[in-house]
Amino acid sequence: xxxxxxxxxxxxxxxxxxxxxAADALDWSSLSTQEKQVLRSFExxxxxxxxxxxxxxxxxxxRWAAMTPEERAATQARFQQWRSMSPAEREAVRNRxxxxxxxxxxxxxxxxxxxxxxxxLPPEKRQELRERWKNMTPADRQAFREQLQNARPGTPPxxxxxxxxPRNQR
Numbered sequence: 001x002x003x004x005x006x007x008x009x010x011x012x013x014x015x016x017x018x019x020x021x022a023a024d025a026l027d028w029s030s031l032s033t034q035e036k037q038v039l040r041s042f043e044x045x046x047x048x049x050x051x052x053x054x055x056x057x058x059x060x061x062x063r064w065a066a067m068t069p070e071e072r073a074a075t076q077a078r079f080q081q082w083r084s085m086s087p088a089e090r091e092a093v094r095n096r097x098x099x100x101x102x103x104x105x106x107x108x109x110x111x112x113x114x115x116x117x118x119x120x121l122p123p124e125k126r127q128e129l130r131e132r133w134k135n136m137t138p139a140d141r142q143a144f145r146e147q148l149q150n151a152r153p154g155t156p157p158x159x160x161x162x163x164x165x166p167r168n169q170r
Contacts, residue, residue: 035061
């Protein structure tokens, strides 16, 4: 019985000190030199931040440190684009991302492949496809979406089936 009480007391002490140990594990002095350099703008308020925020920032700093210069430049460009969006645009992006995350893994993979295919097109061809998409009727867009969904994995969409007539000429 004495052992059980001792174990229970030990469990309580461990449970009560775990959050303190977790917070101490992410104090400013525990960060690497590279992490400190990336996070230097947070130094003055680091210890007052919630542990969850510090954890996210530390993970981001670690990802940043592992990036190539090209990846860093692309990330900075995306961040600037994000910052230039209105709150409504940001909310729309968040909603689309949540919709994507709810898709089955095979649909997510299919969309990633299609995006890669599109990104690998020459800029002129991408612009042409955007213009053609803009000029489609809702019915044409739906038919094209169905064509994409029925495409075999790894097969690029057949862009020659996109309507070429402007919407106002139908």
